[in-house]
Ligand SMILES: [Zn+2]
């Protein structure tokens with residue numbers, strides 16, 4: 001049995017560890033003991049510490065409390081490790097630099113988001129459902145809006161591509177040991193070629209986007225923003241230029257095709273793949 005940790009008392013007068021209570025409320029908004037409805041309490045998130053209980057614990061269980069504190073700190077350290085056991089949200093395709101708004105209602109993901117905020121990493125991995133793809137994108141939380149019933153809308157943005165090395169589980173959600181992907185850098189003649197390709201595919205992308213009908217264009221802009229400007233150094237970011245990811249997000253591609261391109265670790269390959277798609281969509285459109 002564990003000692004109370006950060007005890008809080010509900011309006012119905014029952015005391016729980018803050019984290020244990022939150023996890024119960026993820027599943028239903030009632031007091032775990034007397035079943036009184038705690039929706040309003042949950043909505044305000046005014047979890048006041050039970051000071052008397054803390055004092056009693058301090059006075060009579062000082063060593064146990066110190067031990068409990070240590071367990072908590074170790075848990076936090078474990079949860080903050082973004083290589084070994086990264087929390088994975090299995091839902092949709094996400095790309096570096098591209099916003100990814102999420103509607104969080106499943107208890108396991110409520111817990112995951114809360115933990116990413118508590119540990120301060122504000123990060124978790126995103127993998128598309130594909131019996132959980134072997135590549136994904138790390139997301140960083142920019143903002144969380146909680147609804148009174150505990151659901152939340154989480155505003156995230158993609159920050160880095162990764163490869164899944166092994167799968168795990170933690171408290172109901174998926175985790176993975178991951179390796180971050182990085183584009184292979186090229187030099188000399190290869191670089192000259194790459195810059196030429198980069199320029200020409202960008203022009204092609206711009207041509208395609210400007211040729212779209214206005215309502216289509218506006219829809220894309222409202223979801224993903226404008227086509228990012230061309231990078232002066234396309235190798236400046238470990239995952240390459242932002243505009244490539246923007247295109248991958250907006251082009252009419254299946255997840256499988258998007259994943260193939262996400263997994264590439266050479267900018268040249270990604271540009272060639274994007275060019276192929278651009279040629280396809282430009283041809284297909286009736287004139
Ligand atoms: Zn507890």
Ligand SMILES: [Zn+2]
Nearest residue numbers: 012014031034
């Ligand atoms: Zn109660």
